[in-house]
Amino acid sequence: MNDLKNSVAEMLRNKTINLFIGYGKGTGTRTRALFLTNPEEADKLIFDENCSQNLAVYLLKDEVKSAGKIGFLATNFALRAMMQQASEFQFKDGEIIALHITSEHRLIEFKDFKSIEMHLEQAETGIPAAERADVERIRAMSKQERWDFWMNEFSRCFKCYACRAACPLCYCHRCTTDCNQPQWIPVASHDLGNLNWHLMRAMHLSGRCVNCGDCARACPMDIPLNLLTYCLVDDIQKDFDFVAGMKSNALYALSTFKPDDKEDFIL
C-alpha cells in the first residue's frame, strides 16, 4: 500500500502526471474513485478486494483528458479495457501510466502498451467461475425459456443507462440510442424499448467487452447484464478466435477479414 501511495505522490510531485485516478474509502464498505492532483492526497488511496470498479471508464472523459498526463490504478480488467480503447485509437502509447497491484500485493508500473500486453498474457482475466456457471445455465435453456428469462429481467429496466455510463467501452459521445434520425431504439422503457436497448448494446460490445462486469454492478435494478455480454464474448472467441483487450493494436473482429478466416458460418 505504501508503495502505491509513495509512487503516486512522487509522480504528482515531479509532474510525471497531472492527475491520478485511484480508489478511496466510500460509504460503508464501498469504495469510490478518487481523482488526485495534489501529492499530499495520495495518502487517501486504498486497494483491497472491494476495489472492483473499472477505472478505465474515466480515461476518456473530457474532464480527465483535459487534465493532461494521467495515471490510474488498473485492475486486470481495467488494463484490458485500456488495451481495447487503445486499439480503437483513443490514445497513444505512453500517454497514460497504469499502476497495477498483483494478487501478491506487488506494485507494477506500466508506462507503455507492450508491458501491459506482456502482463495480460499471464493474467487471470476470463469470465469469473460463478458467472460462468450462470452463463451455462442460461445457454442450457430452451429458446422460449431464455426469451422469458431475459424479458423478465429487462422488465425492471427503467433506462437509466447506468450500464452504459459504467462501461469503459461505451464512450461514444452520441450513443446509438440517442440518435433520433431515425430513432433506432425507442426511448421509452417498455418491453420493446428495453429489449432493443440491451440487445443493441450487447451487439455493440461483441468483440469489445472485457468481462469486467461493471454493467451488472452498476445496474440499480439488479439486472445481470454481464451475462448477456459474456455469451457474446464466448461466441466471438469461438468463431473469430479473438479476445478483446489483449493487444493495443488488435483489429476489430467483426469488421476485419483475413483470408484464413473460418468461413463456415457464412456458407
Added chain:
Amino acid sequence: MESQNLYLPYLMRIEKITNEAPFVKTFRLKFVNEEESTAFNFRTGQFGEYSVFGEGESTFCIASAPTRLGYIECTFRQAGRVTTSLANCDEGDVIGFRGPYGNIFPIDEWKGKNLLFIAGGIALPPMRSVIWNCLDLRENYKDVTILYGARSVADLVYKNELEEWKNRPDVKLVTTVDPGGETPGWKGEIGFVPTILDKMVPSAENTIAIVCGPPVMIKFTFPVLAKMGFPDDMIYTTLENRMKCGIGKCGRCNVGKVYVCKDGPVFTLAELKKLPAEY
C-alpha cells in the same frame, strides 16, 4: 376540445407554406376546430410547441401578431428531426400546436416611446410578431426603426414584408448583409449588424431597444447599445433553450432559478445580467 390534458395539442391545418430562405419556411396555420379558433388568443412574445404526430414536438415563437387573429404563423429552420418532418409537410396537412406559452413583450409599457428593433438572421421571426403588433397600433409609438441583417441576401427572411416596411413612411428600415453576402443588385448596407448599428448612432433618448439574434451578434450588439447610452432595463431580448413541456414542469429549460418557458423567453438585459452563465 375542452381537455384537462395539458399535453394535448390543438390540431392545425397548414394553410400556406412560404419558402423564406434556404432551409427556412413559414407556415400559416389555421385551427381545424372553428370553436378553438374563436376562443384562441395570445400576446406578442409567446411561443408554442409545434408537432408532427409521430415525430415529436419543437419549440418556436408565434411569428404572427395577436392583432391578426384567425390564424397563427411560425417560421423555422430545418435542423433536426421534427423540423425536417415539418419541412416535408404539404399545404393541407395537419400538425399539432400547444400554446401560447411564456411571457410577453410589454408593449403597453412602451407606449409613447421610440422603438428600435434589431434582428439577425433566423431571429427575425420572434421580432416580426412584436413589430407587426406595434405597427398595427402605430399611433401608440413614436419613431420606429428596424435594423435587420443576415449572412447573405438569400438568407434574409420575410422578404415581402421587408419591402412593405421599407415602403412605409412611418418606419425606418435598414437592412444589411455580412461582407461577401451581397448580390450585384444589393442596395442595402454591407456589414455585421453591430457594425451597422454603430454607424446609425441611434438615440437612446426615450427609446426601447429590442434585440434578437444569434449569440455572436448579441454579444457584440449589447456593448454598442451601452455605448449609445441605452440603460439595461430598456433593452429587451429573447432567450432560447431546449424545451419539452413549455409549462415549467419538465425541469429542462432553467437558467439558474429562472425558467425560460415561464419567466421568459422575453428578458430585459438587466434581468439577463442577473442570470448565471448557464445559457
Added chain:
Amino acid sequence: MDSLNGTGKIIMAPVRKGKLVELEPVNSSGEIAFDAMLTTQSAKKTTFPRWEKVMEYEQLQKGINPKEVDLDTLPELILFGIRPCDASGFRSLTAIFNWDSADQLYLKKLEKTTIVSFACHTADEYCFCTSVEGGPGNTANSDIQFTRVNDDNFLVEILTEKGQALAASFSGLLSDPAQLPDKMQFLADVPIVFDLKTVTGKATANFEHPTWLQQSYRCIGCGACAYVCPTCACFDIQDEHLIRKGVRLRLWDSCGFSLFTLHTSGHNPREVQSHRWRQRIMHKFSYMPERLNITGCEGCGRCSRACPVDMNIKEHLITIAEL
C-alpha cells in the same frame, strides 16, 4: 389486509424481488416485506410512471384523429407500507405538477391513491430525513400512519378524510386505549447532520465554487439517482409511430444526462458533468425552495444507495453547508 382487500382497491406494498424491494400489488399480508427498511425505487411510480401515454392518434387521409387518455376510470390504489419519506415525497411532485397549471395525468392518479405509511424503526448510514425537515415518524402527506409498537400492536394515526374513509373498512381492529404509547420511542434514530437553511443559503451563494467539480469528478452521468428519487419529476416527451397510428409518451428523464439540455445547434448550456451535478443540487435545495416553497429532497438516501460510483448526497450536502 382482509378488510383492505374488501374495499376493492388495489393494494401496493413492498415485496422482496431478489435483491430488490419493490412496490407491487399484493393480496395477502404474507407477501409484504415488513422487515425491509425501504423500497429500492420510490413510490412515485404509482402516480408518475416511468412511461405513460399522453395521447394516441390515428392518421387519416388528410388529417389526424386524436384520442385522449382516459383519466376518469383510473384504478383506486392503496399504498400500504411505504415510508414517511415516500409519502412526503409526493408533496414535491404535487408542487411541480401544480405549478401554474394543473397536470391531470399526475393529479388524477394521486386523487385515487390512499397513502398508508409505516413509520421507520430502522435507518442506515444513507438516511438523513431529519436534516430536511422530515423524520422516521413524519406524517406529512400520509392519510394513515402505522407505527409498530410490538408484534401484535401498532399505533395507528388517521390523518385525513381519505384516511378516515379507508379506516372505516378496518375500524373493528382499532381500539382507543386510555393511554396512547409514545410514538417517539419506537422510531429509528436518525441524527441531524446539517442545517437545511444553511445548505440552501450556501448553495445559492456559491454557483461558481470549485466544490461542484470536486464532488462530481467520479459521476458518470447516468440517471439512476433521478429515477429512484421520490421527488425528481423531470420528464421527456417522445412520439412513437406505427403504420398510420401512434402515441405520444411522457417518460422519465434526468438532468444528469449530457443530452438533457443539448440544443439542436450543438450548443449545450451544461456541457460538463459538474454543471449537471450542480443543477441537481441547486434545483432541489435552491430553486425549488425559492419558487415552490418546498425542498426537493426527502433525505431517503436512495440516490446514494443506487449510485454506481458512490456519490453520497448526504456527504455532499454537509460539504456545502461547510463552505
